[in-house]
Amino acid sequence: xxxxxxxxxxxxxxxxxxxxxxxxxxxxxxxxxxxxxxxxxxxxxxxxxxxxxxxxxxxxxxxxxxxxxxxxxxxxxxxxxxxxxxxxxxxxxxxxxxxxxxxxxxxxxxxxxxxxxxxxxxxxxxxxxxxxxxxxx
Numbered sequence: 001x002x003x004x005x006x007x008x009x010x011x012x013x014x015x016x017x018x019x020x021x022x023x024x025x026x027x028x029x030x031x032x033x034x035x036x037x038x039x040x041x042x043x044x045x046x047x048x049x050x051x052x053x054x055x056x057x058x059x060x061x062x063x064x065x066x067x068x069x070x071x072x073x074x075x076x077x078x079x080x081x082x083x084x085x086x087x088x089x090x091x092x093x094x095x096x097x098x099x100x101x102x103x104x105x106x107x108x109x110x111x112x113x114x115x116x117x118x119x120x121x122x123x124x125x126x127x128x129x130x131x132x133x134x135x136x137x
Contacts, residue, residue, distance in 0.1 A: 032065040032100040049090040058127035061098040062112035066131040084127040090118050
């Protein structure tokens with residue numbers, strides 16, 4: 001899967017994922033592991049990771065997971081619903097890590113659980129993402 005990781009990281013160029021600094025580390029069946037450096041531009045005024053940045057991180061990682069299940073020449077993945085509970089702060093100058101696992105893989109929907117953890121392994125945010133899978137026109 002190393003070539004999948006390289007391909008996914010290359011797709012980040014010029015996108016929000018590049019702006020966020022997302023780096024995919026491991027991609028396998030039903031699992032995606034990635035990291036993101038908490039830079040000042042991703043923080044709220046108190047120097048902590050902004051909840052919106054956490055959600056964008058989670059949706060990006062879950063989207064990559066769904067993309068691995070379909071032929072992207074024939075199908076499109078779109079985020080359909082996202083929820084998050086922000087549990088602990090992550091400080092500017094540290095890394096956060098996303099662990100995405102699929103909990104439902106249907107023909108038209110995929111549901112992912114994404115836990116974002118700090119460098120100590122504590123959960124910062126826990127997210128649920130539903131992706132819609134549809135055929136290209």
